[in-house]
Amino acid sequence: MKLSVQNGCFSYRAGQPLLENISFEAEGGDVLAILGPNGAGKTTLLKCMLNLLHWQEGQTLLDGENVGAMPARTLWQKVAYVPQAKQTSLFCTVEEMVLLGRSSRIGAFSAPSKEDFRQARAAIERLGLSHLSVRRCCELSGGEVQMVLIARALSSQPGVLVLDEPESNLDFKNQLLVLDTIEELAKSGLTCIFNTHFPAHALRRANQALLLGRGGKSVCGKTCDVVTEDRISEFFGVRAVIGEMQTPLGVYQDVIPVSIGCRE
Amino acid sequence: MKRQNAIPGTLRPAQLAIFLIAPVLCALVCLCVGRMNVPVKDLIAALQGHDIGRQKETVLWSMRLPRVLLAALVGAGLSVSGCVFQSMFANPLATPDTLGVASGASFGAALALLLGFGFLGVQLTAFCFGLAAVGLTCLMGRGGSRASMILSGIMMGSLFSALVSLVKFTADMESQLPAITYWLMGSLSAASFAALRLGAPAILLSCIVLLLLRWKLNLLPLSDDEARTFGTNIHRLRGLCIVCCAAMTASCVAMCGQVGWVGLLVPHVCRMIFGSSHARLLPAAISCGAVFMMVVDTLARTISAAEIPVSILTAIIGAPIFIAIVRKKGGWSL
Numbered sequence: 356m357k358l359s360v361q362n363g364c365f366s367y368r369a370g371q372p373l374l375e376n377i378s379f380e381a382e383g384g385d386v387l388a389i390l391g392p393n394g395a396g397k398t399t400l401l402k403c404m405l406n407l408l409h410w411q412e413g414q415t416l417l418d419g420e421n422v423g424a425m426p427a428r429t430l431w432q433k434v435a436y437v438p439q440a441k442q443t444s445l446f447c448t449v450e451e452m453v454l455l456g457r458s459s460r461i462g463a464f465s466a467p468s469k470e471d472f473r474q475a476r477a478a479i480e481r482l483g484l485s486h487l488s489v490r491r492c493c494e495l496s497g498g499e500v501q502m503v504l505i506a507r508a509l510s511s512q513p514g515v516l517v518l519d520e521p522e523s524n525l526d527f528k529n530q531l532l533v534l535d536t537i538e539e540l541a542k543s544g545l546t547c548i549f550n551t552h553f554p555a556h557a558l559r560r561a562n563q564a565l566l567l568g569r570g571g572k573s574v575c576g577k578t579c580d581v582v583t584e585d586r587i588s589e590f591f592g593v594r595a596v597i598g599e600m601q602t603p604l605g606v607y608q609d610v611i612p613v614s615i616g617c618r619e
Numbered sequence: 620m621k622r623q624n625a626i627p628g629t630l631r632p633a634q635l636a637i638f639l640i641a642p643v644l645c646a647l648v649c650l651c652v653g654r655m656n657v658p659v660k661d662l663i664a665a666l667q668g669h670d671i672g673r674q675k676e677t678v679l680w681s682m683r684l685p686r687v688l689l690a691a692l693v694g695a696g697l698s699v700s701g702c703v704f705q706s707m708f709a710n711p712l713a714t715p716d717t718l719g720v721a722s723g724a725s726f727g728a729a730l731a732l733l734l735g736f737g738f739l740g741v742q743l744t745a746f747c748f749g750l751a752a753v754g755l756t757c758l759m760g761r762g763g764s765r766a767s768m769i770l771s772g773i774m775m776g777s778l779f780s781a782l783v784s785l786v787k788f789t790a791d792m793e794s795q796l797p798a799i800t801y802w803l804m805g806s807l808s809a810a811s812f813a814a815l816r817l818g819a820p821a822i823l824l825s826c827i828v829l830l831l832l833r834w835k836l837n838l839l840p841l842s843d844d845e846a847r848t849f850g851t852n853i854h855r856l857r858g859l860c861i862v863c864c865a866a867m868t869a870s871c872v873a874m875c876g877q878v879g880w881v882g883l884l885v886p887h888v889c890r891m892i893f894g895s896s897h898a899r900l901l902p903a904a905i906s907c908g909a910v911f912m913m914v915v916d917t918l919a920r921t922i923s924a925a926e927i928p929v930s931i932l933t934a935i936i937g938a939p940i941f942i943a944i945v946r947k948k949g950g951w952s953l
Binding site for chain 2: 435469475488
């Protein structure tokens with residue numbers, strides 16, 4: 356499924372543009388990483404893109420159809436959103452949480468059908484959470500909760516998966532688990548868009564990157580063109596080096612922040 | 620293998636059967652118990668249409684039946700509305716009175732008693748003021764966060780409590796004040812079929828609507844944006860829930876005064892035992908709430924010749940049960 360944003364503009368206060376002329380396009384199989392310093396508007400961009408906030412100018416198109424004019428249920432059958440885990444209410448069991456993801460396909464006064472349950476269970480199995488299915492979400496670790504939330508999003512069989520900082524607050528292993536999952540889902544044909552604080556994750560996992568800066572600045576393109584030492588210095592105000600590490604397992608790129616301040 | 624087929628968050632057939640049968644059995648027992656004991660065999664004979672004597676028939680059908688029905692309705696109504704408010708505000712301290720319904724209804728009743736209205740007049744005024752209080756709360760808290768909604772509810776509640784005090788202050792010490800005070804403590808002694816006809820529809824209708832919405836209610840504890848990502852109009856859902864809960868609570872308070880605790884205690888106990896999925900929680904709350912209230916009210920009219928106000932008993936009986944279950948189950952979270 357193709358999601359494109361055309362000339363999106365948004366500001367919370369008049370005269371102080373937060374997002375200006377944002378344009379990008381992601382298709383099935385693409386992984387798009389959105390990078391930027393705190394307060395640059397990463398989460399706001401996701402919300403505008405999904406019509407949770409409204410673009411003041413510009414629009415989001417989903418397979419050519421304007422998202423702003425789409426009925427909410429139609430939109431959310433095609434797109435699924437994974438919120439930041441720490442902001443979510445974890446009141447029920449894993450199965451019940453994943454089944455919630457089917458809500459956009461269940462009428463207001465109807466109960467989930469066998470098919471809804473089957474899809475929920477399939478999503479649980481796909482992410483390897485079967486052993487947790489009857490546990491309460493509030494008893495799980497941060498990494499497990501994140502995977503549950505991804506399973507919840509997948510249970511609605513979306514074409515586009517949008518994740519807000521999916522690997523924040525996780526340990527090494529869980530970061531890898533979440534990022535591997537995103538990569539695999541993209542390979543299976545989903546369009547994946549995620550916010551991240553780690554340029555290295557974007558370099559390794561995403562084929563496209565969008566870099567947001569303060570005051571409406573932005574740049575979008577192929578990850579290797581966008582995530583460069585110069586751009587990091589310009590957008591984050593941090594001097595960083597991007598190095599290649601030769602290891603027995605292969606060559607890996609890493610981004611190391613060196614000092615605060617711009618390059619001369 | 621059986622688990623594989625069950626839809627998560629629903630009741631097992633056995634549980635559902637218990638929830639259906641328990642209130643009925645409990646009601647039959649409560650009909651028999653009282654200051655005048657009616658043997659179970661007399662009740663069965665009466666149900667089969669045999670003559671058991673005028674006095675017993677009057678006690679059973681005219682005095683106890685409306686009261687038992689009222690207790691069941693009030694218990695179920697307050698429990699359900701407690702459950703829904705707790706989910707909606709993602710706050711375990713939320714009660715049916717969080718938005719000021721009960722305080723508003725109390726003021727309406729106190730005012731009507733002061734003005735010398737009849738029983739049904741009191742009920743109607745209380746109901747209207749209860750809804751008015753919620754309406755004002757929603758108007759004040761509109762557009763804000765859930766916390767600002769709770770705060771406006773607390774403000775509205777304290778405003779109406781102050782107005783109740785004002786009414787008590789101006790009431791006649793000899794006749795009106797005791798009536799108002801007794802009414803505020805909550806009592807089901809005024810139960811009659813006339814009162815039920817006026818109050819029951821709001822409670823039953825709201826319960827049915829909320830039961831039908833049970834799967835959508837699981838979206839209530841989520842934040843606005845998160846709930847919207849499930850294609851649900853969360854504001855309309857919340858609005859509908861508030862209307863249902865307010866109508867139920869106002870109806871309960873209008874029929875029997877403020878019955879404390881039920882709306883906090885029963886939802887908590889049910890959540891700890893049955894989890895937070897509303898498809899399980901709501902039937903459990905309806906059944907447990909009805910049973911709890913019928914038992915407490917039966918005790919209230921049986922223990923002593925002078926009836927004990929139910930609120931006192933709900934706290935005295937409820938608190939130990941509650942503490943025991945919290946210690947055993949370790950609480951719950953939203």
